Amino acid sequence: MAEFAPLKxxxxxxxxxxxxxxxxxxxxxxxxxxxxxxxxxxKGTNNFFTCCRDAKLASAITIQPVDxxxxxxxxAIIFSDILVIPQAMGMAVEILDKVGPFFPDPxxxxxxxxxxxxxxxxxxxxxxxxxxxxxxxxxxxxxxxPLLGFCGGPWTLMVYMIEGGGTKLxxxxxxxxxxxPEAAHELLxxxxxVAIEFLAQQVVAGAQMLQVFESWAGELGPKEFKEFSxxxxxxxxxxxxxxxxxxxVTEHIPVTVFPKGAGYSLDWLADTDYDVFSLDWTVxxxxxxxxxxxxxxxxxxxxPGIMYGSDEIISKKVKEMIKEFGGGKQGYIINLGHGTQPxxxxxxxxxFMKECHRYGSL
Ligand code: CP3
Numbered sequence: 147m148a149e150f151a152p153l154k155x156x157x158x159x160x161x162x163x164x165x166x167x168x169x170x171x172x173x174x175x176x177x178x179x180x181x182x183x184x185x186x187x188x189k190g191t192n193n194f195f196t197c198c199r200d201a202k203l204a205s206a207i208t209i210q211p212v213d214x215x216x217x218x219x220x221x222a223i224i225f226s227d228i229l230v231i232p233q234a235m236g237m238a239v240e241i242l243d244k245v246g247p248f249f250p251d252p253x254x255x256x257x258x259x260x261x262x263x264x265x266x267x268x269x270x271x272x273x274x275x276x277x278x279x280x281x282x283x284x285x286x287x288x289x290x291x292p293l294l295g296f297c298g299g300p301w302t303l304m305v306y307m308i309e310g311g312g313t314k315l316x317x318x319x320x321x322x323x324x325x326x327p328e329a330a331h332e333l334l335x336x337x338x339x340v341a342i343e344f345l346a347q348q349v350v351a352g353a354q355m356l357q358v359f360e361s362w363a364g365e366l367g368p369k370e371f372k373e374f375s376x377x378x379x380x381x382x383x384x385x386x387x388x389x390x391x392x393x394x395v396t397e398h399i400p401v402t403v404f405p406k407g408a409g410y411s412l413d414w415l416a417d418t419d420y421d422v423f424s425l426d427w428t429v430x431x432x433x434x435x436x437x438x439x440x441x442x443x444x445x446x447x448x449x450p451g452i453m454y455g456s457d458e459i460i461s462k463k464v465k466e467m468i469k470e471f472g473g474g475k476q477g478y479i480i481n482l483g484h485g486t487q488p489x490x491x492x493x494x495x496x497x498f499m500k501e502c503h504r505y506g507s508l
Contacts (some may be wrong), residue, residue, distance in 0.1 A: 148281055150352060151289035157220045159292055159355060161479050162400030162421045162443055169506035170474030171220035173294075176485030177211040178225050182492055184210050194241035198226045205283035212291060215493060218499035220289050221355070224280055224348075228298030230357055231340050232307050234272035236264035245311070252310030253319060256329035263336065269343040274342075277351035285307040291415055295353030296345050299360025299405070300337040300378040304330065307337075316365050323374060323482040330374065338378045342385040349390060349399050357402040357424070358382060364407015364426075371408050376415075379403055382399035382430030383419045402445060406484060409434070416441035431470035444471065445479040448498075453490040457497050474506050 153159075158171035179185055188206050189197055197203045207225040229239045229247055240248045253262055270277070284293045298306075305319040322330040345356050363375055383401060388435070390399060404424035405411050412423050416438050425434055425446035432443055452463050471478045480502045486495060 147292075148352060150284050153289045153292060153354075155220055158479060159400060161477075162355060162402070162442075164421075164443055166476045168475070169288065169503060170468065170471070170478045170480045172480040172502045172506070173219055173221040173223065174211075174482055174486060174499075175223075176487075177219065177223065177484065177495075178207050180488035181208055181486050181490040181495070182214060184214065190383040194227070195239075198230070198279070201275070201279040201282040204279040205286050208283045208293075209286060212287070215496050215499050218503060219291060220498070221294050222283070222287055223357075224276075224283060224353065225295065226276055226279070226296075227304075228296070228303065228361075229294055229306060230273060230276060231298060231303055231337060231344060232272050234267050234269055234332050234340060234344070235307075235336070236267065236311040237262065237307060240307075240462070247306055247311050249307065249310040252318070253308050253333070256322075257331060259329060259336075267340060269340055270347055273344060273347070277347055280348055280351040280353055284354075292354040293352060294350075294355045294357060295345065295348030296357040296359060297341045297348075299358050299363065299375065299403075300334040300341065300382075301366065302360050302362040303337050303341075304333050305362045305365070307333070312352070316362075319365075323370065334374060334378050338381050338385070342389055343383050345382070345386050345401075346389040346393055349395055350393055353399075355400045355402070356386075357404060357422075360408070361405065362407075362468040363405035366408065368408075368410055371405070371411060371461065372414075375408070376411065379415065379420075380418055387419055402479075404445075412437050412442075414471065422479060424481065425483065431467060435472060437468075438477075440477065443477045443479065445481050447481070447483040450482045450484050450486060450490075453486070453494045453498065457494075460494065460498050461501045464498065465505045468502070468505045473508075480506065 161167050161171050204225045206353050208222050212219050212222050233239050242248045308319045400421040402422035403420045405425050409429035422443040422445050427447050427449040468474045
């Protein structure tokens with residue numbers, strides 16, 4: 147492993163381990179990206195994946211919010227995308243302007259598993275650029291804040307690989323669940339294997355904490371979640387811990403799981419080796435604290451839509467949230483319940499962070 151500068155701010159790592167901290171750490175999903183004017187300057191006419199694959203561009207974009215909100219962010223998250231796993235598995239993926247993800251040749255039939263995916267992809271080779279960009283970013287951060295790595299959850303990635311992009315109906319992905327369940331499990335299992343290696347190698351490259359984004363969890367009912375998501379989320383964390391040990395990583399790397407829309411899964415995931423459960427805004431913090439009962443650290447969870455509200459309402463919501471999470475000095479990481487949106491005003495996001503520091507320090 148490379149040598150890096152010592153951390154000046156390890157608040158999020160300590161909070162994730164359940165230690166008592168002076169204030170809850172703050173970061174925001176999608177804190178880098180289109181709502182920041184400087185993102186557009188650096189991105190220029192490059193396409194999205196060119197920015198991810200170029201270590202100089204990706205590290206510059208990753209650090210933009212850390213500079214913009216100087217002193218208010220307690221973590222950086224590597225600028226990349228969850229869809230790099232399908233790419234590593236042999237699928238073409240583009241991000242189209244104003245459309246989003248696009249797979250020209252999605253999986254549609256079980257036979258496609260044989261013809262459209264690379265068997266046992268070499269993750270270290272296929273995603274070499276991602277590891278390179280993590281190492282470069284960690285160096286450039288120079289210990290200011292920890293660098294987070296991430297991947298998509300197996301069910302979420304399966305949805306994109308089958309639907310070929312965003313969807314409101316989930317028609318093809320649900321066809322796999324209910325008509326081709328065996329093929330669905332095979333695909334989920336193959337994604338899981340790649341996710342484990344991808345996360346482990348991100349740590350070797352310099353990531354100090356990880357998050358698994360199961361963004362489409364809410365499309366599953368509790369029974370289907372238990373069948374098609376939970377087993378794979380569990381296998382990711384046990385497989386990852388084993389793989390990290392094998393790779394000689396001795397320190398404990400905190401890992402967050404974010405099953406968006408499936409707050410009911412907190413009780414099940416609290417008993418796994420995940421360190422943090424990220425809540426969306428549909429869950430009442432007081433209820434989550436009761437359910438978690440100290441078994442897992444909680445992250446979240448204001449509606450990102452508060453950024454469209456007044457400063458006063460943002461202050462009120464932040465104050466309330468921190469209070470409902472028990473004051474935030476233990477077992478809590480501040481975030482939104484989902485990512486920022488391109489239309490948001492950076493000044494509002496900054497005000498949100500400021501108020502998080504204010505009320506979190508009380
Ligand atoms: O700042 C960060 O949080 C790090 C970067 C990051 C991106 N995507 C950058 C991005 C992260 C962590 C992601 C994860 C991701 N990607 C998720 C999980 C989180 C979530 O939102 O639920 C999902 C579902 C995706 C898939 C994806 N990638 C979508 C739906 C889109 C289009 C989104 C949109 O806002 O239109 C992307 C592209 C993407 N990923 C962009 C960015 C900044 C927009 C690219 C651009 O046009 O500049």
